[in-house]
Amino acid sequence: MRSRFPQSVYRHGSEPDVRFTLANERTFLAWIRTALALIAGGVALEVLGLALHPGLRLAASLVLIVMGMITPALAWLGWQRSERARRLATPLPGSLLGAVTGVAVTVSAVLILLAVIFA
Numbered sequence: 437m438r439s440r441f442p443q444s445v446y447r448h449g450s451e452p453d454v455r456f457t458l459a460n461e462r463t464f465l466a467w468i469r470t471a472l473a474l475i476a477g478g479v480a481l482e483v484l485g486l487a488l489h490p491g492l493r494l495a496a497s498l499v500l501i502v503m504g505m506i507t508p509a510l511a512w513l514g515w516q517r518s519e520r521a522r523r524l525a526t527p528l529p530g531s532l533l534g535a536v537t538g539v540a541v542t543v544s545a546v547l548i549l550l551a552v553i554f555a
Contacts (some may be wrong), residue, residue: 461517
């Protein structure tokens with residue numbers, strides 16, 4: 437068998453059902469789309485120059501952009517952990533990515549709300 441990337445995943449266990457592997461990949465790609473949306477939202481919030489409190493607007497933008505930067509790395513780690521678990525026939529690991537993203541979006545929304553109130 438030829439070498440596959442990443443070896444940290446593919447050197448373990450046996451080949452799982454391709455449907456589950458492809459589903460895991462689709463989940464990873466969905467997180468990548470989420471990261472792009474977070475970055476675009478953060479940039480748009482700041483670039484559009486809405487009549488909001490500038491400090492709070494900037495803080496909300498930064499929260500979105502930083503979360504958009506972190507999401508792909510966490511998604512990659514989640515993909516690796518899930519794929520390895522499937523190959524080893526072990527229970528799937530939990531993921532904090534949804535919770536972390538939810539907290540970041542909530543914090544950003546609160547900052548935007550405050551920016552609107554104090555504009």
